[in-house]
Amino acid sequence: MRMIPPKCPLLWQLLTSVVCCSLWNVFTLCEAKTVVVSFDGFRWDYMHIYREQLPTFWKLAEEGVHVEQGLINAFITKTCPNHRTISTGMWEENHGMVANNFWAPDVNASFDFSKNNFSFWKEAEPFWTSAEKQNVTSVCLQFPGCAVKEQQATYTLGLPYSNDYSWKSIVDNMTLYFNKEQNPAQFAVLYYYEPDHTGHEHGPHSDEMRAKLVEVDGYLEYLLSKLSTEHDDVIITSDHGMASVSTDHVISIQGYLNESYYDHAFFSAYTEALLYSKNGFHDMLMQDVQHFINDHPNFTAYSRADIPEHWHYKYNERIPDILIVADYGWLLVDRQDSIDYLKGKNIIGQHGFDNLRLEMHPVFVARGPSFRKNFTLPPGQMESVDIYPLVGSIVGFATDKTNGSLSHVLPLLASSSGKTSSLTQLVPMYVVELGGSLLILLALCLVYSLFILVTGRDCCLRETEEASKKRMYLLPSDLDDEENDDQLFSLEEKEQASMPFLQKDRNKTRLTSQHS
Structure with missing residues (x-):
């Protein structure tokens, strides 16, 4: 032999x-996983005002990066428009979600959070859809836009601004999808409605906010317990900040506007009013608005063509014909009885003001192998539109159609080469x-x-x-005959221990709900 x-x-x-x-x-x-989380209404300086209540946030910042004075977000500084800006990297005039409630002439219908028709959302593509196109399995839980069927991630749960699901259930669902034996998710986008809800009810400077942020810090701690410090990237951000508003500064426009001059009017923003005039009645409607401005100088009215360029809120047919904007600290309602809920309160919280106001800026903290350690980005260098190219560089999808810039966020990254280059965004x-x-x-x-x-x-x-x-x-x-096989290969076989796996609920189905 x-x-x-x-x-x-x-x-x-x-x-x-x-x-x-x-x-x-x-x-x-x-x-490796990438997770993007939005805690609605998390003002950037909560980390300073309530430092003792947010040890996990500060630990994350010290192990990674954060942006001083937060992100410059999109005007108007409302929930739906800014989450669409985060997920698409586009300003509101480009992605088309111009308010929480608005009139869409191209759809011939009004929009609110319950509308998931693709026709409302079609003007831009969110990053979970971009990732799916590059074969990156994604999960979208509660985030605005995640329930649009034509743009859904592989795994989708629920609608935004809803307390139907606890934070624990959201994170547990994410973990389940990450650990699936077949087609596990690699990219997750999560949303939670706090601390925005508490901010509206009690204002950003309150004992209630202090207590709520202790809870939110616990939410982050629970999320991090499910992720790998060494391999997983996590980004914590928000859509907007929150301002304290005196109830004495809430003004009604009732009695000033002739309803026959406009087809549609939306006052639910409180910080803005969106007026869509009838054909041929724009000037008369503007005269009515100007009478209100003369009596209440804490508001400003713009025709669409006169809206300031720096707001990126002009070049879309969904932008109203006339936009009324409140000065910081003032609110506008359509009827006097609309403010009955304020009786007995001195201070409330609100957002929607000019995006250059620091009180409107959201938080940004990130950690993981893609990010530097203990690094602070100076103020004014990062905008909400920059999150989309940042995520694209980490997850690995092309980010050509964006108003953001990867160059703005390169200082946050552990390396400006490798997977952050334009070539490897596609590979x-x-x-x-x-x-x-x-x-x-x-x-x-x-x-x-x-x-x-x-x-x-x-x-x-x-x-x-x-x-x-x-x-x-x-x-x-070398084998002489088949009879020698047993002798030649008679090595003692040892029983191998099977690898433990997480037990998964295979009967769990994706949940979707209609938000009202």
């Missing part, structure tokens, strides 16, 4: 190590890792070939005859 001694064990050990490391790195990259990260490992493998083969040419030796290590005999490989042609 012929025995063939192994050639160069050292070479095979090196090659095996490279291959194993490559496969492990590829596996790690495939298993999965595991391809880059595998390609690098193959280059190393090729280099080792070239070195070994040169070694043979120079030394004339075909083995890196000399073995003694006795050691060589202990390591032999049997060729199939």
Whole structure:
């Protein structure tokens, strides 16, 4: 029977190590997760005002990055428009969600949070849809726009601004989708309605807000307990801040406007009024509005063509013909009885004011292998539209159609090369890792070939005859007959322990609900 001694064990050990490391790195990259979370109404300076109540937020910032004075968000600083800006990287005039409630002439219908018709949302693509197009399985839980069927992620749950699902259930669903045996999610987008709700009821400077932020810090702690510090990226942000408003500064416009001059009017924003005039009645409607402004100088009225450019709130047919904007700290309602709920309150919380006001800026904190450690980005350098290209550079999808800029967020990243380059936005990260490992493998083969040419030796290590005999490989042609099979391969088999897996509820279905 012929025995063939192994050639160069050292070479095979090196090659095996490279291959194993490559496969492990590829596996790690495939298993790495990216999570984007929006806590509605989380003002950037809550981390300073309520520092003692937010130890987990500060721990995250110290282990990663945060933006001083928060993000410059989109005007109007409301929930639906700004979440659409976060998820698409576009200003409101480009993504078309111009308020929480508005008239859409292209759809010939009014919009509110309960509307999931694609026709309302079609003007822009959210990042979970962009990720899916690059074969990145995604999960969207409660985030505005996640229930639009034509743009849904693989896994979707519920509608935004709803307390139908607790924070724990949202995170547990995310974990379930991350750990699925088949088609596990790699990218998750989560939304929760606090601390916005508490801010509206009690204002940003209140004992109730202090207590609520203790809870929100616990929410973050629970989320982080489900993620890997070493491999997973997590981004915590918000749509807007919150301002304290005296109930004495709430003004009714009742009696000033002739209803026959407009087709549609929306006052639910409180900080703005959206008026859509009838054909031929714009000037008369503006005269009525101007009479109100003369009596109440804490408000300003704009025709669509006169809206300031820096708001990026002009070039879309959904923008109202006349926009009334409240000064900071003032609110507008359509009827006097609309403010009955304020009786007995001195201070309430509201947002929607000019996006240049620091009180309107949302928080931004991030941690993970993609981000630097203990780094603070100076004020005024990052906008909400920049989140989309940032996420694209991490997750791995193209971000050509965006008002944001990757250059604004490069200082936050651990490296400005590699997967943050425009090339690897289009190529999965595991391809880059595998390609690098193959280059190393090729280099080792070239070195070994040169070694043979120079030394004339075909083995890196000399073995003694006795050691060589202990390591032999049997060729199939060496077998004399089939009767010897049992003797040749009669090695004792050891029972292997099975790998533990998380128990999953396979009967759980995706939940969707209609928000009202």
